[in-house]
Amino acid sequence: MDREKILKALIDWNFWYKEQFTGYxxxxxxxxxxxxxxxxxxxxxxxxxxGKSTIFNQVISHLIKEEKISPFLTLLINFEDSRFAExxxxxxxxxxxxxxxxxxxxxGKPYIFLDEVQKVKGWEGFVRSLIDRKEAYVAVSGSxxxxxxxxVREVLAGRHISVEVLPLSFSxxxxxxxxxxxxxxxxxxxxxxxxxxxxxxxxxxxxPAVVNSEIKDKILLNxxxxxxxxxxxxxxxxxxxxxxxxxxxxYISNVGNRISFRKISRSLNIPLNTVERFTSxxxxxxxxxxxxxxSPSLKEMVKGEKKVYSVDQGLSNVVGYKLNESxxxxxxxxxxxxxxxxxxxxxxxxxxxxxxxDFIIKINNEVxxxxxxxxxxxxxxxxxxxxxxxxxxxKKRVEKFIITxxxxxxxxxxxxxxxxxxxMIHFINESL
Numbered sequence: 001m002d003r004e005k006i007l008k009a010l011i012d013w014n015f016w017y018k019e020q021f022t023g024y025x026x027x028x029x030x031x032x033x034x035x036x037x038x039x040x041x042x043x044x045x046x047x048x049x050x051g052k053s054t055i056f057n058q059v060i061s062h063l064i065k066e067e068k069i070s071p072f073l074t075l076l077i078n079f080e081d082s083r084f085a086e087x088x089x090x091x092x093x094x095x096x097x098x099x100x101x102x103x104x105x106x107x108g109k110p111y112i113f114l115d116e117v118q119k120v121k122g123w124e125g126f127v128r129s130l131i132d133r134k135e136a137y138v139a140v141s142g143s144x145x146x147x148x149x150x151x152v153r154e155v156l157a158g159r160h161i162s163v164e165v166l167p168l169s170f171s172x173x174x175x176x177x178x179x180x181x182x183x184x185x186x187x188x189x190x191x192x193x194x195x196x197x198x199x200x201x202x203x204x205x206x207x208p209a210v211v212n213s214e215i216k217d218k219i220l221l222n223x224x225x226x227x228x229x230x231x232x233x234x235x236x237x238x239x240x241x242x243x244x245x246x247x248x249x250x251y252i253s254n255v256g257n258r259i260s261f262r263k264i265s266r267s268l269n270i271p272l273n274t275v276e277r278f279t280s281x282x283x284x285x286x287x288x289x290x291x292x293x294x295s296p297s298l299k300e301m302v303k304g305e306k307k308v309y310s311v312d313q314g315l316s317n318v319v320g321y322k323l324n325e326s327x328x329x330x331x332x333x334x335x336x337x338x339x340x341x342x343x344x345x346x347x348x349x350x351x352x353x354x355x356x357x358d359f360i361i362k363i364n365n366e367v368x369x370x371x372x373x374x375x376x377x378x379x380x381x382x383x384x385x386x387x388x389x390x391x392x393x394x395k396k397r398v399e400k401f402i403i404t405x406x407x408x409x410x411x412x413x414x415x416x417x418x419x420x421x422x423x424m425i426h427f428i429n430e431s432l
Contacts, residue, residue, distance in 0.1 A: 001086060001095055007103060009083035015060055015071045016104075022057045023208065024175055028165055029058040032139055035161045036111065041127055042139040043148050043156075046165030047286040047311045048227050051208050052141040053078060055165060056113045059139070063111060072104040078115040090122035111137045118142040118235075124155040131159050143231050144284045167312045168206030169341055170198060170334070170424035176211045181425060195406060198421040202330045205314020220318040224252075227287050236281035243270050247278050251288045251308050253320035256332040258305040258352070287311055291336070294349035294360045294367070307350050309336045327405070328375040331420060332358060335373045335403055338424055353392070355385035367393060372402045377417060386415055 011017060028044070032055060035042035044052050060074045077084060077096070087096055100106075112130070117123045117140040130136040140147060148162050174181060177197060181187055187194070204216045213219055228248055238244050246268055251259070261279070265272040282288050290306040310316040313333040336359065339348055343361050351357035351370070361369040370389050372382035386400045400415045403423060410417050 001092065001099075003099060005083050006087075006096060006099060009081055010075070010077070010100065013076050013078050013081065015057075015064055015074060020057045020060070021054065022061045023051070023054045024172070025058060026051065026055060026172060028055045028163055029062065031163050032056075033059050033062065035163070036137040036139055038161075039131070039134070039137075041131055041156060041160040042163060043160050044139060044141040044163045044165055045145050045147060045286065046141075046143070047167075048143040048231060049207055049209060049223055050165045050167050050311075052143075052165050053115050054208070056115060056139065056141065060111070060113070069111075070106070070108075072106050073108050074111045074113070075100055076113040076115065079119040080116050088120060090120070090126040093120060093123065093126040109134070109136060112139070114138070114140045116142060118144055118147050124152045128155055128159060131156075143227075143286070144235055145286055146235075146284055149284075164340075164345075166206075166337055166341060167314075168208060168211065169338060170201055170206075170421065171426065173197070173201050173206050173211060174425065176208070187422070187425075194425075195421055198405075198424075199327075202313060202327060202334055203317050205312035205317070207312060207314065210314060216314070217318050220314055224315055224319045227285055231285040232281050232287070235285070236277075238278070238281065240274070243268070243274065244278050244281075246270070247275065248282055248287065249319070249321065251279075251282065252310055252316050253322065254308060255310050255313070255316050255320075256307060256329045256358075259308050260305050287315075289336070289340070289345060291348050291350050291359070294351050294362075305352075309333050311337075313337070328373075331375055331403075331405060332373040334424070335359070335371065335420065339371070351385065351389050351392075353388055355381065355388045357385040357389050360389070367396065367398050370398050370400045373404075373420075374402065375405050377402060377404050377407050383412060383415060387413070 032042045032044060044055065046052050056076055060076065063069050063074060064071050079087070087093060114123065127138050127140060130138055146152070148160065168176060174194070174197065179190065179194065179197065204210055204220070207223065210216050210219050228245060232238065233241055233244060247264070247270065250264065250268065261272060261275050265275045283290070288311065289309045291309065292306050293304040295304060310333055313330040316333060317330055339359055339361065347362050349360040349362060351360050357370050358373045359371040360367055370386055372386060374382055382402045390398060390400065402415060402417045403420045404417060406419050407417055409419060
């Protein structure tokens with residue numbers, strides 16, 4: 001191991017001798033620190049460039065500035081840096097930890113952050129050793145969800161808590177734009193500006209690097225290619241790159257639609273088992289998400305047609321193929337991501353009977369909320385679907401909403417019509 005090269009890399013990434021970029025505060029940093037202090041591993045997962053590294057920097061900055069711990073009691077290793085390439089297994093991680101302790105002379109329990117840790121084979125054994133012996137507070141991050149699956153989950157069973165990082169919410173987007181909304185009067189005064197920014201948010205999404213850039217399209221195209229190349233093709237060792245890209249583009253272009261592997265296989269001329277394998281890799285990269293149908297049958301929920309959504313509506317808009325701009329599908333994707341932030345992906349379903357309901361939220365195994373999404377309310381589809389679901393629910397109370405871009409807020413047969421841009425910045429109370 002090249003000790004000098006490793007030390008220089010550590011100096012560059014850590015707060016030991018200089019400030020590091022911390023960006024705009026996000027709520028994730030408190031979650032991560034609370035988990036670490038509770039003695040669990042915080043595993044921070046999220047698509048590439050969603051802000052995971054910056055969140056680690058925010059946690060470290062808080063520890064140093066607010067809790068007054070020594071900068072040398074924090075250690076961040078970013079495995080995207082090629083200078084750490086030789087740290088490719090757990091034994092070398094232990095060697096690096098020894099170098100860190102020896103050179104800094106720390107006396108205490110350090111906070112250790114391992115960024116893009118999936119690049120190190122057997123890292124979970126290293127982390128378990130630190131946690132079990134109470135030698136450090138630990139957080140790890142990865143751009144693929146495999147860091148909390150399979151063998152990793154077995155080794156760290158009962159020792160880790162996941163935090164999913166998504167691109168910016170619309171509330172965070174406004175903060176990045178310097179728009180502060182604290183009161184109803186602020187909202188009224190800047191309504192037209194906020195609606196204009198919301199349209200921009202729908203078209204270009206919430207990746208932090210995109211928000212204030214003048215080259216949004218180029219950044220999104222480059223980011224998409226980076227995810228496909230590094231986190232899908234390389235990670236999954238895929239040889240049929242052209243077919244993988246065709247499948248990925250199909251998903252990105254069809255957000256909000258129900259999909260069938262068999263139909264995709266026939267349409268794209270890709271073998272069914274290849275479609276299934278490639279889809280698993282795309283899901284692991286967190287580029288796309290699936291929403292299952294709500295059904296009393298577990299088999300139907302597992303095997304039924306799922307709806308597909310993108311990790312960022314801006315990616316779908318810029319990368320996906322389209323005959324014309326579909327703001328309705330972009331709005332539906334943005335609503336899905338907001339619901340995922342609020343309730344978690346495992347709580348979201350859709351309903352399909354004679355009519356359809358875009359999103360159903362289950363809490364404690366009970367259907368609590370139902371959402372229809374439409375850019376503007378101009379037909380009965382949304383209302384019919386919600387009423388059909390209400391009949392299925394029987395006596396159970398389900399709160400029902402229709403989310404539009406900017407339609408008049410009103411109530412129709414106990415169905416609340418809400419403006420998406422207001423709902424997303426929490427200026428609407430969902431409780432009736």
